[in-house]
Amino acid sequence: MTTPEPYGGGREPFRLLPIKQVQVYREIFTQLDRLVSGSNPGTRLLPERELAEQLQVSRVSIREALRALESMGKVEIRRNSGTYVVDPDGTLPVEYLLAGAEPGVATLRSLTEARAAIETRLVQTVCRQVAPDLRPAREFLTRAARELSGEDTDQGSLDLRFEAILGRAAGSPVLVRVQKWIHQAWITAWGDYGVAPGDRRSLHAEHVAILDALERGDVALAVSQMDAHVDRHINERTHPDEGG
Numbered sequence: 001m002t003t004p005e006p007y008g009g010g011r012e013p014f015r016l017l018p019i020k021q022v023q024v025y026r027e028i029f030t031q032l033d034r035l036v037s038g039s040n041p042g043t044r045l046l047p048e049r050e051l052a053e054q055l056q057v058s059r060v061s062i063r064e065a066l067r068a069l070e071s072m073g074k075v076e077i078r079r080n081s082g083t084y085v086v087d088p089d090g091t092l093p094v095e096y097l098l099a100g101a102e103p104g105v106a107t108l109r110s111l112t113e114a115r116a117a118i119e120t121r122l123v124q125t126v127c128r129q130v131a132p133d134l135r136p137a138r139e140f141l142t143r144a145a146r147e148l149s150g151e152d153t154d155q156g157s158l159d160l161r162f163e164a165i166l167g168r169a170a171g172s173p174v175l176v177r178v179q180k181w182i183h184q185a186w187i188t189a190w191g192d193y194g195v196a197p198g199d200r201r202s203l204h205a206e207h208v209a210i211l212d213a214l215e216r217g218d219v220a221l222a223v224s225q226m227d228a229h230v231d232r233h234i235n236e237r238t239h240p241d242e243g244g
Contacts, residue, residue, distance in 0.1 A: 014197035014232045017156035021061070022194045028057055029065045029191060036074050036088050043085040045075070064158075068187050071160035073180040079143070093181035094188055103192040108234050111186050116231035118179050119163055123210070123226045125170035127219040137165045137211050141204070148201055156196025158187045162207045166214075197232070 019025050035045070045051065048066070052059045066083055069075045077083050101107040126132050140162060160183045167176045190196050206229045213222035 011231060011233050012228065013235055015199070015202070016195045016197060016235070017154065017199055019158075019191065019194060019196050020155045022191075024057060024061060025064065026191060028055060028061050029068060031055060032062075032065050032069060033074070036069060036085050039085045039088050041085055041088065045083045045085070047082060067159045067161065068191075071158065071164060072184040072187055073164065094184045097181060097185040098189065101189070103189065105234050107189050108193065111182070111189055112230070112232065112234065115182050115186055116227065118175065118182050119230045120223055120226050122167050122170045122172070122175055122179060123214070123222050124219070125172050125175065126166060126214060127217075127222060129169070129171060132169050132214070134169060134211065134215055137162065137169065138215075140165055141208055141211060144204055148204060152200035153202075155199065157198060157200040157203055158190055158196050159200065159203070160186065
């Protein structure tokens with residue numbers, strides 16, 4: 001009788017980092033999510049500066065919450081224009097996906113399996129396109145590179161906008177819808193846990209490697225890079241760090 005392989009199976013672990021001021025982040029995210037849910041599609045939100053003044057928090061905190069909402073497909077951040085509501089009622093599937101699930105490692109492991117299946121499949125679907133439009137993904141990474149700072153190496157990131165852009169390039173509405181639901185559950189579950197898997201700078205480097213392979217038409221490498229990006233194991237954490 002063989003001994004079951006321990007969870008992880010040789011996979012690289014996620015580098016778990018605190019979400020800075022996690023209680024503040026949760027409150028800001030909850031309030032902005034509630035604001036979006038009560039708005040009509042196409043509504044333009046107040047500028048970051050005004051939102052920060054109203055909630056009495058930093059613009060950085062507002063920006064992080066808006067990025068999470070965009071990763072969930074609820075808003076769209078348009079450069080030099082503002083943030084617009086896209087899908088105000090996108091939370092219902094999350095209630096089903098996380099129904100009865102307790103915040104913690106077991107839930108995060110289940111979501112990792114689901115997300116890995118969706119993200120790698122979307123990469124394969126992009127590769128099957130005759131001429132996939134990868135320009136939005138490259139433009140996004142170019143902007144993201146300019147926005148990186150020294151602070152992005154010591155705090156976790158729940159920004160899934162790159163993956164969402166790749167999803168749209170796949171041209172599969174059903175897969176994109178499922179991806180959006182998984183992203184919503186992913187951001188909610190990690191936010192509840194108080195940490196995030198990876199820092200913005202490292203995740204950006206992995207995104208660049210994935211896109212480079214896609215642009216070269218190297219299907220095997222693109223799939224392998226995405227698989228390594230998302231299909232990792234999660235070590236037990238007795239006391240999740242609440243951040244500083």
